[in-house]
Amino acid sequence: MGIIKTDKLVFEYIRRDEEGNVEGITRAVDEVDLDIAQGDFVAILGHNGSGKSTLAKHINAILYPTEGTVWVDGMDTQDEKQLWDIRQEAGMVFQNPDNQIIGQVVEEDVGFGPENMGVPTEEIWQRVEESLKAVGMYEFRKYSPNKLSGGQKQRVSIAGVIAMHPKCIILDEPTAMLDPNGRREVIRAVRALNDVEGITIVLITHYMEEIIHADKVFVMDQGRIAMQGTPREIFSQVEKLKGLRLDVPQVTLLAYELQKSGVALPDGILTVEELVKELSAVYHRG
Amino acid sequence: MLRDITLGQYYQTESVIHKLDPRVKLVATICFIISLFVVKSWVGYAVAAVFLAVMIKLSNVPFKYMVKGMRAIVFILLITVVFNLFLTPGETVFSVWKLKITREGVQLAVMMAVRLSFLIVGSSVMTLTTTPNSLTDGMEKLMRPLKIFKVPVHEVAMMMSIALRFIPILLEETDKIMKAQIARGADFESGNLVKKAKALVPLLVPLFISAFRRANDLAMAMEARCYRGGEHRTKMKPLKYAARDRIAYGVLAAYFALCIVVRIYL
């Protein structure tokens, strides 16, 4: 069993009208089976309202399944005795950088998680230092979070999670509110954690460029997993992705358009270098 | 305009006052406020003024910055002064129409103004030099005895700390929503009181919604980071008195004694 596993996970919530009468039941997550191996970089794609955030919140035991089961490192998230262990092992980073920083000073915020876990004072300092260095924010440790850019705030949030020494980190659209530079900063930090520290990453996003380096991609639609595979496999299905309200990186789209116009190119081109290599070959062949 | 309110916001710099234990600063602030009501004479105020001036100097926070934070309070200050000026009975020195200004009134007004502004500046020295987190830590520890009476000391302290962190964010948000509604032709300035109050609806509704959304997000983020109240918690920065804190308590005691002496003998 992988670090994160779900079995026929279903989550339903009841919609009520203004008087509190039941209007209907919405199935936000519908029979999802996931199995994520330790050390993987997994991306979950999906349009707004596809159920990807709801799914993510199950991994950290913020939401509990209506039906089915979620295991984190072998622990059932519905087992209350293990709740705090689960939350420590599966850290979570949210979308809005302002709404998840608790401390008034960067270092105090990063120390918040370890404090809650009852880590001894000296070790907290050690963890704070390590975590801030891991995301390249150590020099800002004395700053007020309000003085940081969006990308920097998100890196602080990530450091706050790393300080709890998790085995995996779930990032729920961490870049949705950032500018392109902030997005790059955050993704670079996340990739480094995966490469260097071997932390399992679950990245939820709808920016296609961010998932090119993922080991595996899941695409969600209406609470179900609509597609899964490597980025190349996913991006070679341009029309299907468009049908799911998503798109592909410009380079993939250009390759796809050229293919449609009769140029012999392989499916699912992901980078500029690949496209240039393939096109040059076509050109020089004549 | 809204960003000018600096009251209560931590000012980052290095100083002796910054390094003091927050408990010392809390006790000192309370003592200072009491001392303002202990002294009655000008000599007493002079003593308080000197004490305050030394503290400001030691804090390394520019005086200009502190005064800027006071602008918001000027209105309250003015009301107090006007009330005291006109409503204190005594020997008339000046009268306009039915309003009389008395010698006692002038004295009281000036005294109140001095007291109030000392009080505000005094407490802002504390908030400017202490991060809200350590301030609430200090409060939590000072109030620990109240736990016997089932007062949720840690929770109260945490609430205050979060409130302080979100004040600047909500102010900025207010500014943004206000601008957005002005761009849609809203008018927050003209009209009578009823009209003005009505004009606030397009500002307040979005602001409340946003505050609730933030509260919701924050609660989730805290839970995700294993927050479960004060139990099992350790401290990153546990409070420990150092030599300078003991000296500070000594200085404080001396100041307070002096105030009492001044009250009795001068």
Added chain:
Amino acid sequence: MSIILDHVDYVYGGDTALAVHALRDVNLVIPDGQFIGLIGHTGSGKSTLVQHLNGLLKPTGGNIYFNGEDIHAQDYDKKKLRSKVGLVFQYPEHQLFETDVFSDVCFGPKNLGLSRQEVELCAYAALKQVGIEDEYFYQSPFDLSGGQKRRVAIAGVLAMKPDVLILDEPTAGLDPRGRDEILDQIARLKEETGITVILVSHSMEDVAKYVERIIVMNRGSVLYDDTPVEVFKHYKKLEEVGLAAPQVTYIMQALYRNGMPVRTDATTIEEARREILRVLGRQ
């Protein structure tokens, strides 16, 4: 009919050491009917600039003219200006406050003092322009999806019948389809009504696809003001100031370096496709 910025400066933070020079000597002419992209990294002054265009901020130096009149002249009607120069802020759905969609959209025209009938006509037309169907009119705006809320909020500004529409990152946080829908709708609106549109965006791909003129801001000054093709020729300089060119620009440059005789000034996928096919002799 135009907006003219004449040597506009804006400093905030007063005379203290913390004063920030947010705009420096900005000179721009914005004639009727253009589709303009305004780009620059965070803190480059673009948000400050757009708030000057409808008089929310007053320049500390220089003048702004709308249709030949100084908007900060003593007796100039600011409210009228704000109805003519509509500004849609980032995440505009955060300003919705009424109990139903239709009333919220009515807020703008009502503030202009129009009759009830006119107000409702304006609101109706605006909601249609952003593609909100009648069935949603009497729902609470808070029950709509993210993309719908955003469109209702944009309708709230359109209902004032502006001549100039400024949108500050109208697609932030939306999924790819939601983004395309909003931008297509804006482009169609511009086509149909001929209003001036200023699109503030972080996405070079979006800007390249839709606009005819790009203004690049850097440190409070105008760095470039030209057609997309011309602006993106400076892609190296754009990178220096924290921006970039659309990905296709890099593809064309790389192809050229690899010995394919393509023109390197394509900025959209369609242009790139045609150019590559031309060089490959497939057309």
